[in-house]
Amino acid sequence: MQIGYYPGCALHGSSNDYEMSVRATLTALGVQLKELDDWICCGATAAHSINKKLSMALPARNLAIAERDGYSEMLAPCPMCSMELLKTIKELSDSPSLRREIAEVIELPIKGKTQVVNIIQVLQMVGVERIREAVKRPLSEFRPACYYGCLLTRPAKILKFDDPEQPDSMEEIVEALGAKPVQWNYKTECCGAGMTMANEDTVISLSHKILSNAEAHGANCVVVACPMCHVNLDMKQRDIERRQGARHRLMVYYISDLIGLALGLGEHELGIDRHFVSAPLAAVKE
Amino acid sequence: MSRIGVFTCWCGENIARTVDIERLTEAIAQVPGVRVAVNYKYMCSDPGQASIRDKIVEEKLDGLVVAACSPHMHLKTFRRAAAAAGLNPYLVEMANVREHCSWVHKDKELATTKAIEIIRMAVEKVRRNHALQPIRVPMTKRALVIGGGVAGIQASLDIADAGYEVVLVERDPSIGGKMAGLSETFPTLDCSQCILTPRMVEVGQHPRIKLYTYSEVEGVEGFVGNFKVQIRKKARYVDMDKCTGCGDCWAVCPSKKNLSEFDCGMGYRKAIYIPFPQAVPARPVIDKEACLYLKNGKCGVCAKKCAPQAIKFDDQDEVITEEVGAVIIATGYRLYNITKDQDNSKLTGYGEYGYGMYKDVIDGLQFERLASASGPTSGAIKRPSDGAEPKKIVFISCVGSRDEQHGMTYCSKICCMYVAKHAMLYKHKVHDGEAHIFYMDIRAGGKNYEEFVRRAIEQDGAVYHRGRVSKITQENGKLVVRGADTLIGQPVTIEADMVVLASAMRPSEGATRLAQMLNVGVDEFGFLSESHPKLRPVETNAAGVFICGACHAPKDIPEAVAQASAAAGKVAIMFANEELTREPEIASVNELTCAACFTCVRACPYTAIEKAMVLDGRGNFIKNTARVNPGLCMGCGTCVAVCPSKSVDLEGFSEEQIYSQVESLAL
Numbered sequence: 001m002q003i004g005y006y007p008g009c010a011l012h013g014s015s016n017d018y019e020m021s022v023r024a025t026l027t028a029l030g031v032q033l034k035e036l037d038d039w040i041c042c043g044a045t046a047a048h049s050i051n052k053k054l055s056m057a058l059p060a061r062n063l064a065i066a067e068r069d070g071y072s073e074m075l076a077p078c079p080m081c082s083m084e085l086l087k088t089i090k091e092l093s094d095s096p097s098l099r100r101e102i103a104e105v106i107e108l109p110i111k112g113k114t115q116v117v118n119i120i121q122v123l124q125m126v127g128v129e130r131i132r133e134a135v136k137r138p139l140s141e142f143r144p145a146c147y148y149g150c151l152l153t154r155p156a157k158i159l160k161f162d163d164p165e166q167p168d169s170m171e172e173i174v175e176a177l178g179a180k181p182v183q184w185n186y187k188t189e190c191c192g193a194g195m196t197m198a199n200e201d202t203v204i205s206l207s208h209k210i211l212s213n214a215e216a217h218g219a220n221c222v223v224v225a226c227p228m229c230h231v232n233l234d235m236k237q238r239d240i241e242r243r244q245g246a247r248h249r250l251m252v253y254y255i256s257d258l259i260g261l262a263l264g265l266g267e268h269e270l271g272i273d274r275h276f277v278s279a280p281l282a283a284v285k286e
Numbered sequence: 287m288s289r290i291g292v293f294t295c296w297c298g299e300n301i302a303r304t305v306d307i308e309r310l311t312e313a314i315a316q317v318p319g320v321r322v323a324v325n326y327k328y329m330c331s332d333p334g335q336a337s338i339r340d341k342i343v344e345e346k347l348d349g350l351v352v353a354a355c356s357p358h359m360h361l362k363t364f365r366r367a368a369a370a371a372g373l374n375p376y377l378v379e380m381a382n383v384r385e386h387c388s389w390v391h392k393d394k395e396l397a398t399t400k401a402i403e404i405i406r407m408a409v410e411k412v413r414r415n416h417a418l419q420p421i422r423v424p425m426t427k428r429a430l431v432i433g434g435g436v437a438g439i440q441a442s443l444d445i446a447d448a449g450y451e452v453v454l455v456e457r458d459p460s461i462g463g464k465m466a467g468l469s470e471t472f473p474t475l476d477c478s479q480c481i482l483t484p485r486m487v488e489v490g491q492h493p494r495i496k497l498y499t500y501s502e503v504e505g506v507e508g509f510v511g512n513f514k515v516q517i518r519k520k521a522r523y524v525d526m527d528k529c530t531g532c533g534d535c536w537a538v539c540p541s542k543k544n545l546s547e548f549d550c551g552m553g554y555r556k557a558i559y560i561p562f563p564q565a566v567p568a569r570p571v572i573d574k575e576a577c578l579y580l581k582n583g584k585c586g587v588c589a590k591k592c593a594p595q596a597i598k599f600d601d602q603d604e605v606i607t608e609e610v611g612a613v614i615i616a617t618g619y620r621l622y623n624i625t626k627d628q629d630n631s632k633l634t635g636y637g638e639y640g641y642g643m644y645k646d647v648i649d650g651l652q653f654e655r656l657a658s659a660s661g662p663t664s665g666a667i668k669r670p671s672d673g674a675e676p677k678k679i680v681f682i683s684c685v686g687s688r689d690e691q692h693g694m695t696y697c698s699k700i701c702c703m704y705v706a707k708h709a710m711l712y713k714h715k716v717h718d719g720e721a722h723i724f725y726m727d728i729r730a731g732g733k734n735y736e737e738f739v740r741r742a743i744e745q746d747g748a749v750y751h752r753g754r755v756s757k758i759t760q761e762n763g764k765l766v767v768r769g770a771d772t773l774i775g776q777p778v779t780i781e782a783d784m785v786v787l788a789s790a791m792r793p794s795e796g797a798t799r800l801a802q803m804l805n806v807g808v809d810e811f812g813f814l815s816e817s818h819p820k821l822r823p824v825e826t827n828a829a830g831v832f833i834c835g836a837c838h839a840p841k842d843i844p845e846a847v848a849q850a851s852a853a854a855g856k857v858a859i860m861f862a863n864e865e866l867t868r869e870p871e872i873a874s875v876n877e878l879t880c881a882a883c884f885t886c887v888r889a890c891p892y893t894a895i896e897k898a899m900v901l902d903g904r905g906n907f908i909k910n911t912a913r914v915n916p917g918l919c920m921g922c923g924t925c926v927a928v929c930p931s932k933s934v935d936l937e938g939f940s941e942e943q944i945y946s947q948v949e950s951l952a953l
Contacts, residue, residue, distance in 0.1 A: 165637030166637030166638070185759035185761065
């Protein structure tokens with residue numbers, strides 16, 4: 001299987017561990033990623049808070065290139081990117097006049113034919129059964145809390161992916177790896193996201209709540225599918241300890257990390273050794 | 287030459303303000319065929335009508351145009367006036383110079399010219415009108431009522447008490463509907479079963495009511511006055527005549543763990559069961575999915591124990607045909623499903639409330655069963671998970687209702703009241719308990735309703751939070767309810783022992799299919815459409831089919847009962863006549879030119895056109911043709927529009943009339 005790949009800024013910058021993990025795991029599952037030619041920023045939070053047309057034009061240019069190069073599906077592993085791209089497809093298909101206007105701005109024709117998918121949807125395309133069959137090292141020690149955050153399932157009307165309030169698609173996948181996901185309450189709560197720059201206190205208190213709830217329900221690690229969530233839950237654990245006095249030491253994995261591990265890939269290959277918290281599971285169990 | 291009278295109404299100022307009545311009257315008097323043109327301030331008033339009657343006689347008029355409001359408003363009024371003066375009522379037409387002219391224009395000059403055109407067109411039409419006689423159709427004076435809830439019960443009893451026979455069809459094993467399962471009813475807190483079960487017994491014993499329970503309407507043929515209805519009596523596996531309802535069978539039935547539908551899944555029943563002790567008929571039914579004998583041929587202890595030998599394991603479904611003249615649909619409601627599983631792609635669930643995941647999150651009807659003396663806990667408030675008495679309950683209103691995000695924009699109307707009632711019942715039973723209510727608005731419009739809500743707040747101490755709940759989670763055995771109180775502008779978190787969701791009302795399952803069978807319209811939510819929202823609230827656009835209760839829109843018991851009596855009244859009025867009279871403005875086929883392509887048969891929305899044969903005097907076949915059933919035709923004209931050979935015409939709206947109107951405008 002070959003699909004288009006839109007890394008977005010995060011996967012080429014602060015979260016290049018996510019890119020390593022996604023590439024290694026999908027290659028092992030037989031999925032070839034073709035990186036989008038001359039891609040640009042999706043606009044993220046900045047564009048839509050400043051200029052509506054800009055927030056449409058940036059994703060539209062990426063979509064138009066994907067279309068030109070004939071990708072029927074394109075993976076955007078960052079939920080912010082995939083949301084911006086899908087939102088643009090929706091708005092452009094709702095308004096032919098806006099579509100003409102944007103096409104003029106980006107100097108490329110755009111129809112919105114490329115389907116934008118997140119990492120979980122790609123895994124579903126591979127098939128949970130195929131993943132289960134490919135497992136070499138069952139993750140029976142893992143009791144992950146699957147954390148979806150706010151953007152992976154929302155806005156529900158645009159994304160049409162899983163239940164926005166009680167999602168369970170990640171659980172289905174990690175179960176196939178032999179792990180035992182826990183039932184917990186903060187699956188779709190916000191981690192504070194980009195507030196990590198402007199208002200770190202908010203992020204620290206929200207992320208602390210999420211990690212505490214995961215632990216309270218017996219989790220020994222957290223699984224995410226969003227670079228921003230990973231930053232806040234992984235990197236901020238030391239700050240949480242310093243400010244809230246709570247020591248979590250909870251490994252935070254990308255969903256692709258867990259699959260890679262189960263398929264027999266190494267931590268270095270998957271970029272897991274670049275995470276901030278690196279307590280091995282055995283140490284957590286004490 | 288025709289002798290047509292044109293009567294222009296001022297409608298007070300409504301028409302006269304923008305139309306120059308004097309100029310108009312002068313102009314109309316010059317129109318060929320017009321004998322007399324007069325105007326008056328209120329044509330529909332007694333003196334106005336009297337002037338019409340007088341002119342008809344004085345001037346020997348043979349046609350009438352009333353230039354006034356919409357024919358929907360007053361055509362009948364003026365036709366009656368004409369008939370009183372001896373003129374055939376179908377020689378009267380209206381020219382709508384109010385809605386079509388004065389109300390929508392500002393320029394008096396132009397509006398006057400337009401009004402003259404409208405009237406000239408009507409004159410051209412009325413010159414080509416025929417004197418018509420109402421169609422008389424014989425009828426079966428027997429009514430079918432579909433649905434045996436409180437509305438169906440009320441309608442059936444009213445019609446039967448008026449002296450006509452009723453066939454009452456109920457899908458469940460007993461009549462009683464949702465109301466039979468309620469605890470106490472607002473705003474008086476009288477026990478629901480105490481007021482309903484005597485009415486149920488009356489139905490069961492009424493000599494003029496034929497009751498089919500555990501049965502469904504499967505097909506309807508015919509037309510107003512003459513319906514043939516197929517009713518499927520589902521296999522009950524119990525001989526209704528032999529059974530005495532003694533209860534020996536269900537006492538010994540070993541299949542115990544079947545969730546009781548009547549208890550909304552809060553309790554269990556046997557495989558052979560009556561839904562509740564006061565069921566009518568008090569005869570059990572066997573659930574074939576749960577019965578050990580029907581599933582694998584082992585058991586049969588009920589048959590061994592049954593002294594009158596009423597158990598029939600070889601029972602089969604039976605389809606019965608009943609003939610009736612009128613139909614009342616009273617199929618009621620169901621609650622919106624709060625979980626992910628939806629039968630309609632427009633609807634989404636409330637994953638955030640954890641219904642179906644947390645045992646102690648229940649819906650309003652489930653709470654009714656908990657609070658009911660006949661319920662699974664005998665009326666004690668115990669939470670489902672562990673049977674403990676909840677010390678804090680959160681009630682959430684508008685779950686689904688008024689929420690475009692979840693697919694329903696309408697207000698379910700009864701929830702504000704029953705949520706207040708639930709809080710009250712709970713506080714009456716658990717004195718040290720706390721009742722918290724999250725609401726959007728309190729809609730307590732109804733006799734003694736507002737006072738009832740105030741009582742819940744002031745006397746029983748229900749705590750109202752104005753705002754929505756965003757999430758319910760479970761922590762350490764408590765349900766953590768997170769919401770907002772918009773009056774204090776603060777987020778609120780309540781650790782509750784139980785949560786009750788007032789979920790939206792939806793039309794009951796299968797209502798749309800039934801409506802299609804009877805040619806009744808439905809709205810986007812599947813509620814059945816009335817003929818006119820104000821003036822014909824229980825009629826439908828299908829002649830002889832009436833609606834009442836919650837199948838029409840969310841409504842409470844008093845309203846459902848009032849509407850049921852209204853529908854029954856309409857049926858009784860219909861039956862009080864010897865024959866059925868119908869409007870003669872219907873389609874007819876020119877059988878000589880009809881090419882028998884039957885495009886009209888397929889196009890007719892009322893299935894009023896049938897395939898027929900033209901025979902000669904000796905009964906020999908000449909040709910096929912389409913033929914209009916005058917009992918069914920509603921005069922919509924669809925067939926006229928689709929006929930490729932122009933062989934169908936509509937009396938009162940003939941092609942000749944329409945074209946001459948258009949031509950007169952072009953002149």
